[in-house]
Amino acid sequence: MDKSAAWYRRLDRLFDRAWVFNAYQTLADGGKTRQIRRFLADVPYASVVDVGCGTGNWASLARGRYVGVDTSPSFIAACRERFADDPDKSFVQADATTLTPTQPFDLALLISVLHHLSDDDVRQLLRWVAEHAHYFFVLDLYPIPWHPIARVLYALDRGHYIRSPEAQRALIAEEPRLQMVKQSSYFAPSSLYRHTLFLYESTAWRGAEAGEQHVEEGSRA
Numbered sequence: 001m002d003k004s005a006a007w008y009r010r011l012d013r014l015f016d017r018a019w020v021f022n023a024y025q026t027l028a029d030g031g032k033t034r035q036i037r038r039f040l041a042d043v044p045y046a047s048v049v050d051v052g053c054g055t056g057n058w059a060s061l062a063r064g065r066y067v068g069v070d071t072s073p074s075f076i077a078a079c080r081e082r083f084a085d086d087p088d089k090s091f092v093q094a095d096a097t098t099l100t101p102t103q104p105f106d107l108a109l110l111i112s113v114l115h116h117l118s119d120d121d122v123r124q125l126l127r128w129v130a131e132h133a134h135y136f137f138v139l140d141l142y143p144i145p146w147h148p149i150a151r152v153l154y155a156l157d158r159g160h161y162i163r164s165p166e167a168q169r170a171l172i173a174e175e176p177r178l179q180m181v182k183q184s185s186y187f188a189p190s191s192l193y194r195h196t197l198f199l200y201e202s203t204a205w206r207g208a209e210a211g212e213q214h215v216e217e218g219s220r221a
């Protein structure tokens with residue numbers, strides 16, 4: 001599929017609108033919240049960095065301080081408006097692969113973002129995640145090759161790097177400081193998607209000792 005074609009760029013812009021993105025998520029991705037909550041139920045955390053936070057749907061997982069990071073100006077604007085009354089939640093428009101957060105987080109989320117990142121982008125991201133987050137949660141597509149509608153959706157997807165669960169796992173395993181805690185997968189009720197969930201713990205995490213500085217807009221490695 002030619003993702004540089006004019007019609008695809010129009011579709012891409014359409015999905016950059018918060019309400020279109022949210023409507024699609026609700027229709028195609030039902031059950032995700034329940035699966036994620038169940039998977040993270042026994043993970044101890046009080047602060048979250050949400051990498052590729054989109055429209056802020058996973059801010060609901062926050063227990064205390066929450067920072068959402070996304071490249072999309074329209075999504076970050078929608079998040080800031082949505083959570084304007086919540087001082088515990090902040091949003092940064094930045095490329096998460098080149099971020100230099102120096103504030104520690106108990107949990108880093110990467111939900112449906114891995115397939116938007118090239119292998120090199122993922123390696124860069126993993127470096128700072130291993131240093132600045134205690135736990136790292138990753139959820140991404142589990143491609144279903146035999147499903148005709150799912151195949152069309154993958155082809156249209158804005159992410160260019162859809163990987164098998166084995167390839168996702170192998171890529172993350174390149175960062176030796178991230179140790180796998182558990183892995184699971186589930187079918188969305190629509191049957192259009194299967195997702196893989198991974199939880200990692202960083203052996204390099206130093207908690208509050210990691211520094212007093214903060215994630216800042218536009219910060220780069």
Ligand SMILES: C[S@@+](CC[C@H](N)C(=O)[O-])C[C@H]1O[C@@H](n2cnc3c(N)ncnc32)[C@H](O)[C@@H]1O
Binds near residue numbers: 051072094097111113
């Ligand atoms: C499929 S959406 C998922 C959004 C959100 N995590 C969710 O599950 O609702 C992928 C998001 O990743 C963001 N994204 C892609 N590449 C990124 C990068 N390098 N840095 C930060 N955000 C990125 C996109 O702008 C988009 O909001």
